[in-house]
Amino acid sequence: MQLTYKIAAKLFLSLILLNQALQASPNIKVLLGEFDPTKKQIFNIQSEKEFLLKTPKTKQFLLRSNKLQILLKNNVLYGRGKKGPLKKINYQEIEIKPIATHKNSKTILINKKPYHGTLSLKFCPKTEKLLLINTLNLEDYVYAVLLAESYQTWPHEMQKIQAIVSRTYAVHQMTTSRRSSNKPYNIKCNNFHQRYTGKHNYHHLRRAVDETKNLILTHDGNVVLAMFDACCGGSIPANMTGIDFSKAPYLARTTPCHFCKNYALYNWKRTFSEKQFISKLLAYSPLKNKFRSTRKLKTISITERDKAGVVHNIELTFAPASTIEICGSDFWRSLNSDVRSQNFSIKHENNFIIIEGKGFGHQIGFCQRGARELVRRGWPLKKILAFYYPETKISQLKVVKNANV
Ligand SMILES: [Zn+2]
Structure with missing residues (x-):
């Protein structure tokens, strides 16, 4: 009788654990920074209580200090706790986990900025850089991204939509980064992918994440590039x-x-003097070599544009007789802080360059300002997402074909 009870209890416990495993979100690895290992860099890391440290060749060990300083100098890492001299870290990688008295106070600070999860420093032989990577639960990541990519004053429905979009984008990165590259991270923390600035305390954003937990967009059973x-x-x-x-x-x-x-x-206009304009193009390194033998700008014209209005090629002519071709994406990147999209027209008048354009961003997928208006008009969440990503549906992360994350 007692044995049967034990087996039943064990079975019950394993069912609970299985259920927790199915519900648990995967972890995402976010690249916070890349550093030249020949240049000096100091990382001041702090936790509420202590740290657990791990290198590829050592077991996890406890650092009895809530402060850890890591110094990068001449391709070598050095570390110390609250006191004591800096000691050489004889490994190419170190993982740092914070220990706290309560899970809610489990925060790791790096140079005073708080993050969820753990940090690792790793030398990357391919890029010859030191990478700083933050590994955290996907739902915590989406919660943090909401503050950076949305406005905390936007309505709750808009936050839920952005949570689904940002989670979907992250899961797509997690699957593709595993398949197509051997990078030790899944996603960058800036506009190259989506912005992530670490932990915050806007509780209403957590509610939007919890109410959409594990929900992502799929097309034909595959996670969408949102x-x-x-x-x-x-x-x-x-x-x-x-x-x-x-x-x-x-x-x-x-x-x-x-x-x-x-x-x-939606419509914008920027005016540059010729000098300002050329110096901005020159400051963008891929264009620098093109401008070697230029003098006075004569004409500027768009030579290729698609039906959507996106500019693909621009031609500049200079006195006495030289021509430069610039592809639309390079032109946009070089003037990125002023020119808001690749959809624009250019006028050259009285030594000034006048650029008039439409929209802010790459103009593909979900339009945040459009969705914000649709929420105001009372469109439901599903209809808004289906409008911007036609023929997709909302799915649970665990049933997606390629979401093996
Ligand atoms: Zn729009």
Whole structure:
């Protein structure tokens, strides 16, 4: 009788554990920074109580200090606790876990900025850089991303939509980074992927994440590349050229979004003096060599544009007789802080360059300002997501084919 009870109790416990494992979110590895190992760099790391440290060749060990200083100097890492001399770390990688008295106070601070999860420092032989990576629970990551990619004053429904979009984008990165590269991280913490600035305490954003827990967008059972930007400017993504929509048909939206038209950057205009304009192009390193033998700017014209309005090529002529071709994406990147999208026109008048454009961002996928307006008009969450990502559906992370994360 007692034995049967024990077996039943064991079975019950394993069922609970299995259920927890299914519900648990995976961890995501976020690249916080890349550092030149020949240059001096100090990382001041802090936890509430102590740290657990691990290197590839040592077992996890306890550091009885809530402060840890790591110094990078001449390709070598050195470390010390609260007191004592700096000691050489004889490994290419170190993992740092914070220990706290309560799980809610489990925060790791690096140079006074708080983060969820753990940190690791790792030398990357391919790039010859030292990488600083933050590993954390996917749901905590989405919660942190909401503050950086959304506005905390936006309505709750908008936060839920952004949570689904950002989670989907992250899961897509987690799956593709594993398949196509051997990078020790899944996602960058900036606009290259999506912005992540660490832990915060906006509890209403946590509610939006909890209410959409594990929900992602899928197309034909696969996780969607959920691209998003601030304002589409009315561009129709299906009319863009140079994008292989066969891999992501849900990004080829054919219906225009003009719901963002009241946003300040739906239409924008910037004026540069010739000198300002050329110096901005020159400051962008891929263009630097093109400008070797230039003198006075004569003309500037757009020589290739697609049906969506996206500029693909620009021609500049200079006195006495030289011509420079610049591809649209390089032109946009070089003027990125002023030119808000690749959808623009250019005028050259009285020694000034006047650029007028539409939208803010790459203009593909989810348009945040348009969605914000649709929430105001009372569109339900599902309908808004289906508008920006046609033929996708909302799925649970665990049932997705390629979400083996
Ligand atoms: Zn829009």
